[in-house]
Amino acid sequence: MSLTTQNLSFSYGIHPVLSGLNFSVEPGQLVSVLGPNGVGKSTLFRCMLGLLSGYSGRIMLNGLEISSFSVRELAHRIAYIPQSHGQSFNYTVFDMVLMGTTHQFTPFASPKKRQIDAAQMALEQLGIESLSKKSFCCISGGEQQLVLIARALAQQASIFLMDEPTANLDYGNQSRVLDCVKQLSQNGYTILLSTHNPQHALFYSDTILALHGGTIAAFGVPDDVMDESLIRLLYGMEVEFMDAGKTRLIVPAQGRGDLCFVGSHR
Amino acid sequence: MRIFGLRKNTMQEELKHNGLYSRSRQALLLLACFLLITFLASFCLGRYGVPLDELIKIILSKLFPIEQSWTSQMETVVFNIRLPRILMACLVGCCLSVAGVSYQGVFQNPMAAPDILGASSGAAFGAALAILNSASNRMITVSAFIFSLITVCIVYFIGQRAPGHRVVNLILAGIMVSSLFSAGTSYIKLVADPTNQLPEITYWLMGSLSGTRMSSIGFVIIPMLLGLIPLFLLRWQLNVLTLGDDEARTMGINTNLLRFVIIICSTLITAASVSVSGMIGWVGLVIPHLCRKIVGGNYKYLMPATIIVGATFLLIVDNFSRNLMATEIPIGILTAFIGAPFFIYLITRKEKML
Structure with a gap:
């Protein structure tokens, strides 16, 4: 399923956040959305998820405007994977995953065998079926993130929007979650994820969508669009790219000592 | 080949799934049995003793022709x-608990209780107003019910109008409107006749099920069912x-839409309960917590557990309130005696989640 925006703009009151975004994501692509804090990555996701309605322009799924879908129809097509989060109520991992299937039955019903099978399959697909009976709040952040991905799988949507999936995760879990995401995109899922780590974007994604000042600063294959000037534009810092065989490493530029005035006692 | 593999797989999964929820199901069955026993035992308790065997005969005689071996007083007392x-103790206990567990889901807060949107303080004001005007018992109930609904409507309206986070607005509006109606109740107490009206208001506010007749059940059963049935059906959505x-x-x-429907239904059953029983606190807060301990957080099992345990709990407490002393102890006092220590235990627990 392809996801296209045409001239997408959004403003909170008089503050414009997104202005005139045009891009198109093809099925099976893994797109990293980069940009400094407050640039509107979350706003973009919220528009695409149908959570913000006041946008202008068009967001289209296979040529159909998303506002023409009901909440349930949209849930059938796009799944949202939030950051792993604390929970005021205690659910088992299995129940958490099973909740992804909610759009498949009427509000007065409960999950049936078909949904339970889907949840079980999603857990097995990620290799975390052993967590089933554990309580969601008592597993690690990395495991929670995998459970939320399993929930999106059980939702059986073809597009996943992930809000900073690696935030709050340790080094190892970051890689594990992103490996899993990469695998899913190779299996045909379309994935958009926002990240604050250009290295991850460079290493894992098929396409980079860089936002700056409410517009698209770059959109394309990582090796083409990712360079020193893009990082300078997005984050206002100097970096060097170093060849490391399979990928390029992004290394902060040397000799920044004189720039480090923050926290200096002199 | 592939289809065969899939079938085999799903059978295994079914087995696994049964394992996942079997504990909750067994717990529900045990709780239901316990309610049944409590229900039957409650008929035997009281100033006028009814032996268990006679009780069973009296009940069965309504269905089958049985030779009468009991006194007609027994039958009058029983029926x-x-x-x-x-019945009223079961209904009120079940409604307050279900309202509590539903509000907790809507407000994403395990500390929410049925009176969070002001249903109780509205009912108290309505009842006090009716007593001040020397209304009949029936009118007191009707007035409490209507004012309870009015209060929640005001709260909901304010919550919708205010900008910002909707759930927080609702809770804040609930606190403010509640205190407004509480002040109104206090004023009515101030101007009420201290020889007869003031004691009646005070007694009503303590909460009691004494003097329940079949006609009052007929009055509240309709709003109760109108609220309980949708809440029960929507329980997965609450998750x-x-x-x-x-x-x-x-x-x-x-x-x-879902939040609106759940708030309407919860308010309906809270208003109906409070209008016949007066202020019975803590049930709506404590019972859902207890049930989460027993069957877990999944509303699919939590909701039926709350219904059963809520009914059982208030029935037991009401039995104490009838039999503990020569004069009745208002049930609202007893539930607070049990509820408050439980709540203290709850907030001092070491574990993060209940």
Whole structure:
């Protein structure tokens, strides 16, 4: 399923956040959305998820405007994977995953065998079926993130929007979650994820969508669009790219000592 | 080949799934048995003793022709005095608990209780106003019911109008409107005749099920069922709603509509309960917590557990209130005696989650 925006703009009151975004994501692509804090990555996701309605322009799924879908129809097509989060109520991992299937039955019903099978399959697909009976709040952040991905799988949507999936995760879990995401995109899922780590974007994604000042600063294959000037534009810092065989490493530029005035006692 | 493999797989999964929920199901069955026993035992308790074997015969005689071996007083006591009261205790306990567990889901907060939107303080004001105007018992109930609904409507309206976070607005509006109506109740107490009206208001506010007749059950059963049935059917959706608006919407739930329906239904059953029983606190807060301990957080099992345990709990407490002393102790006092220590235990627990 392809996801296209045409001239997408959004403003909170008089503050414009997104202005005139045009891009198109093809099925099976893994797109990293980069940009400094407050640039509107979350706003973009919220528009695409149908959570913000006041946008202008068009967001289209296979040529159909998303506002023409009901909440349930949209849930059938796009799944949202939030950051792993604390929970005021205690659910088992299995129940958490099973909740992804909610759009498949009427509000007065409960999950049936078909949904339970889907949840079980999603857990097995990620290799975390052993967590089933554990309580969601008592597993690690990395495991929670995998459970939320399993929930999106059980939702059986073809597009996943992930809000900073690696935030709050340790080094190892970051890689594990992103490996899993990469695998899913190779299996045909379309994935958009926002990240604050250009290295991850460079290493894992098929396409980079860089936002700056409410517009698209770059959109394309990582090796083409990712360079020193893009990082300078997005984050206002100097970096060097170093060849490391399979990928390029992004290394902060040397000799920044004189720039480090923050926290200096002199 | 592939289809065969899939079938085999799903059979294994079914087995696994049965394992996942079997504990909750067994717990529900045990709780239901316990309610049945409590229900029957409650008929035997009281100033006028009814032996268990006679009781069973009296009940069965309504269905089958049985030779009468009991006194007609026994039958009167069982059907006209104890049956309405026992039914009412079960209904009120079940409604307050279900309202509590539903509000907790809507507000994503395990500390929410049925009076969070002001249903109780509205009812108290309505009852006090009716007593001040020397209304009949029936009118007191009607007035309490209507004012309870009015209060929640005001709260909901304010919550919708105010900008910002909707759930927080509702809770804040609930606190403010509640205190407004409490002040109104206090004023009525001030101007009420201290020889007869003031004691009646005070007694009503303590909460009691004494003097329940079949006619009062007939009055509240309709709003109670109108609220309980949708809440029971929507219980899976409540699970998803507790994850927060954004997540629930992206999983296909119309959150504003669902929250509206759940608040309406919960308010209806709270108002109906409070209007016949007066202020019975703590049930709506404590019972859901207890049930989460027993069957877990999944509303699919939590909701039926809450219904059963709520009914059982209030029935037991009401039995104490009838039999503990020569004069009745208002049930609202007893539930607070049990509820408050439990709540203290709850907030001092070491574990993060209940």
